[in-house]
Every structure is written in structure tokens, then in C-alpha cells.
Amino acid sequence: MNLQGKTAVVTGGSRGIGRAISLRLAAMGALVYINYVSRPDAAEETKALIEAAGGVARTIAFDVADGIQIQDAFKRIADEAGRIDILVNNAGITRDGLLARMKESDWDQVLATNLKGAFLCTKAVSKTMMKQRWGRVVNISSVIGFAGNAGQVNYAAAKAGLIGMTKAMARELASRNITVNSVAPGYIQTDMTDALPDEARDQLLRDIPLACLGTPEDVAGAVAFLVGEDGRYLTGQTLHVNGGMYM
Numbered sequence: 001m002n003l004q005g006k007t008a009v010v011t012g013g014s015r016g017i018g019r020a021i022s023l024r025l026a027a028m029g030a031l032v033y034i035n036y037v038s039r040p041d042a043a044e045e046t047k048a049l050i051e052a053a054g055g056v057a058r059t060i061a062f063d064v065a066d067g068i069q070i071q072d073a074f075k076r077i078a079d080e081a082g083r084i085d086i087l088v089n090n091a092g093i094t095r096d097g098l099l100a101r102m103k104e105s106d107w108d109q110v111l112a113t114n115l116k117g118a119f120l121c122t123k124a125v126s127k128t129m130m131k132q133r134w135g136r137v138v139n140i141s142s143v144i145g146f147a148g149n150a151g152q153v154n155y156a157a158a159k160a161g162l163i164g165m166t167k168a169m170a171r172e173l174a175s176r177n178i179t180v181n182s183v184a185p186g187y188i189q190t191d192m193t194d195a196l197p198d199e200a201r202d203q204l205l206r207d208i209p210l211a212c213l214g215t216p217e218d219v220a221g222a223v224a225f226l227v228g229e230d231g232r233y234l235t236g237q238t239l240h241v242n243g244g245m246y247m
């Protein structure tokens with residue numbers, strides 16, 4: 001319970017990987033703000049799961065691509081909770097398509113949510129964390145940002161962009177005892193990967209040395225390490241949680 005007294009915000013914390021991260025941070029003692037944009041039902045379900053396990057959580061709706069909504073939301077959280085210690089930039093979307101057919105709007109939406117969203121949310125908490133002289137930021141990238149993938153130029157660009165941003169932010173904020181790291185999951189069993197056709201899934205399993213998809217809890221474990229006491233001397237780093245598919 002080493003996050004007792006700390007407040008965490010998990011963007012896209014309502015489902016999939018974000019839900020597992022929210023549950024894990026709450027189990028470590030943090031008050032967790034579960035962000036969502038379109039499905040309040042899923043966010044309420046995550047909150048109920050946390051409460052059933054004896055934790056404390058609140059839900060908060062905002063679109064990570066919208067700077068005004070973010071400013072309002074983070075001000076509300078800081079006023080309510082009195083502090084914000086941990087930010088996990090997890091919200092993400094895919095709009096796949098081959099380059100020649102990819103619509104400009106698909107590029108814009110993916111970059112706005114997956115990359116600009118993390119910039120806006122981190123900017124919004126940075127002043128609070130600097131005043132506290134303590135903060136932990138974790139950006140959820142992807143193996144695709146390192147290895148690339150046909151049909152995902154928008155997603156690969158956003159996820160690779162997060163890695164450079166993580167390093168620049170880590171350098172800027174280190175003197176205030178704020179660490180900024182990234183976790184790059186491989187293929188994890190969630191709604192996002194449930195959409196894969198069977199053939200693509202079989203091919204994937206052949207490419208993963210550990211021969212199975214990861215679970216949201218595998219990713220949550222890496223985040224827990226980075227924000228907990230054992231992670232205090234890491235900043236600007238990426239933890240790859242991918243069964244060995246990219247080394």
C-alpha cells in the first residue's frame with residue numbers, strides 16, 4: 001500500500017489496460033480518478049470493482065484531445081483531491097488503413113488522442129507536481145512505435161512520438177523529483193485486439209517468443225513498478241511488455 005495518500009489520474013481508465021492500471025494503483029492505496037470519454041457505464045463498473053476491493057475511486061469524463069476540457073478537469077481534480085501525484089497517459093485509439101488510402105482525418109484523430117492528449121494532460125498536471133516536488137508520469141506507448149506496422153502509420157507515428165516526448169519531459173522535470181517513463185506493450189488481450197481477424201492473431205502468436213498475448217495486468221504491473229518506490233531512480237525509460245516480440 002505504498003501509494004497511500006497519493007492521487008492518480010488514469011486517462012482511458014475505464015476499460016482494457018486502463019482498467020487494470022486503475023485497479024492496481026487503487027490496490028496500492030492511491031485515490032484513482034478514472035477518465036473516460038464515451039462510456040460512463042464502463043467507468044462506473046471499474047469504480048465499483050475498485051470499491052469492492054476496498055479501494056477509493058472517482059470517475060471523470062473528458063476528451064484527452066480537448067485542451068479546454070482537460071484544463072477544467074485537472075483543476076477540478078486538484079481542488080477536490082488537494083494534489084495530483086500520478087498521471088498515466090493511457091487513452092488511445094486506432095484508425096487503421098494503408099497509407100495510400102488513409103484519410104487525413106484518421107491521421108489527425110489518432111495523433112490528437114494518442115500524442116497530443118498526453119502532452120496536454122501532462123502540461124495540465126505539471127505545475128501541481130512541480131509545486132509538490134513529487135510526481136510520476138507514465139506514457140503508454142506501443143511495440144508498434146518501435147517496430148512499425150503496415151496499416152498503422154498514424155498509430156506508429158503517435159506511439160513513437162510519445163517516446164521522444166517522454167525523454168524531453170523527463171529531462172525538464174527531473175529536478176523537481178518528477179519522473180516520466182513509458183511502457184510499450186506488445187499485443188494485449190483487450191477490446192482493441194479482439195477486433196483482429198483469426199488469421200492475423202495466429203500469425204502474431206508465431207511472432208511472440210512467449211507464444212501468448214499479454215494481459216492488461218501484465219502492463220499494470222510495469223506501471224506499478226514505475227510509480228512505486230522501486231521505480232524511483234528510473235526516468236526517461238521505456239519498459240517493453242511484449243512477450244519478447246520486439247527486443
Ligand code: NDP
Nearest residue numbers: 012015016017036037038039063064091092142188190192
Ligand atoms: P481500449 O480500446 O480497450 O480502451 C481505450 C480507452 O481509452 C477507453 O477507456 C476509452 O474510453 C479511452 N479513450 C479513447 N479515446 C479517448 C479520448 N479521446 N479521451 C479520453 N479517453 C479516451 O484500449 P486498450 O486498453 O487496448 O489500450 C490502452 C492503451 O494501450 C492505448 O494507448 C493503446 O494504444 C495502448 N496499447 C494497447 C495494446 C493492445 O494490445 N491492446 C498494445 C500496445 C499499446 P471510452 O470507453 O469512454 O471511449
